Amino acid sequence: MEAADEALMAAYSGGDAAAFDVLYARHRGALFRFVLRAVKSRALAEELYQDVWIRVIEARHGYAPTARFATWLYTIAHHRLVDHWRRHELVLAGEEQAAELAAGPASDPARRAEAREALERFARALEALPHAQREAFLLHQEAGLTALEIAAVTGSETEAVKSRLRYAVAKLKAATDHG
Amino acid sequence: MADHDDDLEVSRRYRELGPEEPPPALDARILAEARRAAQTRPAPLVPPTGRRRWYFPVAAAAVIVLAVAVTAQIEREQRPDAEALPPSAPPVETKKESAAPPAAPPKLAPRRPAAKPAEPQPGPAAPAAEMADKRAADAAAAGAPAAAARAPMQASNLAKVQSPEAELERIAQLRRDGKDDEADAALKEFRRRYPDFKIPEEMLRRVERR
Numbered sequence: 001m002e003a004a005d006e007a008l009m010a011a012y013s014g015g016d017a018a019a020f021d022v023l024y025a026r027h028r029g030a031l032f033r034f035v036l037r038a039v040k041s042r043a044l045a046e047e048l049y050q051d052v053w054i055r056v057i058e059a060r061h062g063y064a065p066t067a068r069f070a071t072w073l074y075t076i077a078h079h080r081l082v083d084h085w086r087r088h089e090l091v092l093a094g095e096e097q098a099a100e101l102a103a104g105p106a107s108d109p110a111r112r113a114e115a116r117e118a119l120e121r122f123a124r125a126l127e128a129l130p131h132a133q134r135e136a137f138l139l140h141q142e143a144g145l146t147a148l149e150i151a152a153v154t155g156s157e158t159e160a161v162k163s164r165l166r167y168a169v170a171k172l173k174a175a176t177d178h179g
Numbered sequence: 180m181a182d183h184d185d186d187l188e189v190s191r192r193y194r195e196l197g198p199e200e201p202p203p204a205l206d207a208r209i210l211a212e213a214r215r216a217a218q219t220r221p222a223p224l225v226p227p228t229g230r231r232r233w234y235f236p237v238a239a240a241a242v243i244v245l246a247v248a249v250t251a252q253i254e255r256e257q258r259p260d261a262e263a264l265p266p267s268a269p270p271v272e273t274k275k276e277s278a279a280p281p282a283a284p285p286k287l288a289p290r291r292p293a294a295k296p297a298e299p300q301p302g303p304a305a306p307a308a309e310m311a312d313k314r315a316a317d318a319a320a321a322g323a324p325a326a327a328a329r330a331p332m333q334a335s336n337l338a339k340v341q342s343p344e345a346e347l348e349r350i351a352q353l354r355r356d357g358k359d360d361e362a363d364a365a366l367k368e369f370r371r372r373y374p375d376f377k378i379p380e381e382m383l384r385r386v387e388r389r
Binding site: 012015016017020021024028029032033036037046049050053054057058060118119122123126141169170172173176 | 185186188189190192193195196198199200201202205206208209210212213214216217218
């Protein structure tokens with residue numbers, strides 16, 4: 001049976017470096033995509049992503065498993081993103097990046113172009129979402145957090161989070177259908 | 180939450196964006212930092228045991244002894260002042276002086292010359308003044324500037340209140356200034372207060388109304 005995230009973090013707080021390796025492997029992909037799609041610049045995302053983990057490492061002795069580890073991790077990430085957004089205006093990525101994201105193998109050139117176009121629309125729609133909606137959507141998709149947990153991470157009301165998720169999904173759905 | 184089907188479709192589309200991951204070099208940096216941090220553990224906050232277990236009681240006793248010694252020293256410095264002052268002496272005045280801001284003490288300025296004549300005069304105030312001055316010097320030597328500053332002021336007050344000579348000088352001054360009524364009242368009060376004091380002939384001429 002796999003050790004729970006909370007137990008691994010507690011073990012790491014006690015000096016077990018191997019526990020961190022397991023924890024890191026579990027969350028690295030989702031956290032990276034969450035940050036990357038929140039800021040839409042790979043270099044910046046890498047910098048912020050590293051900062052989040054460094055904060056986790058520094059805060060290890062203060063960690064108390066009162067909530068899910070994922071909630072704690074994404075709360076740290078949320079605060080780091082808010083710091084970033086306060087300092088920098090959000091710059092929307094161009095179509096080039098969306099196309100890059102959408103690249104994938106397909107046998108039929110026409111269908112491949114169509115799929116790529118649809119994905120580009122989706123990527124642009126995601127980028128165009130307001131901060132709060134995009135963050136709620138990404139927390140739901142990448143971290144698997146519930147509306148209640150997203151509310152805890154972002155310091156918002158649960159109803160507000162549900163509303164953000166509804167709007168985000170509706171806009172993304174419209175972008176997918178449109179075409 | 181959004182409609183379930185929409186949610187699934189959007190999730191599926193979202194997954195198509197690709198499973199981007201951090202570069203291996205970044206992973207390596209973070210894991211190395213985590214390992215380095217795990218090796219540097221903070222000092223444990225446990226009480227000493229074995230041969231060192233007397234550390235805490237001794238430290239606590241040392242703190243208590245020091246606190247008692249400091250309190251006793253402060254009390255010793257303050258007690259003579261209280262004893263030297265007569266019951267009628269206005270302690271509020273002393274308090275006001277010490278509480279007044281050092282930059283602009285308008286009430287203090289004219290008071291200092293009044294105490295001056297008392298210094299060379301023999302009499303009951305002189306030992307008290309000397310004692311106060313000595314205390315001031317001691318306090319200054321012991322690194323207590325506040326106490327040192329307070330002591331001369333108290334000596335002045337003592338001289339002003341207790342020295343008959345100084346009081347006669349004050350009455351003589353009133354007489355010279357032509358404040359005869361005030362001088363008469365002061366002389367009357369002087370005789371009431373010091374019934375056995377024999378006013379020298381020369382001083383008598385200066386303080387009595389002619």
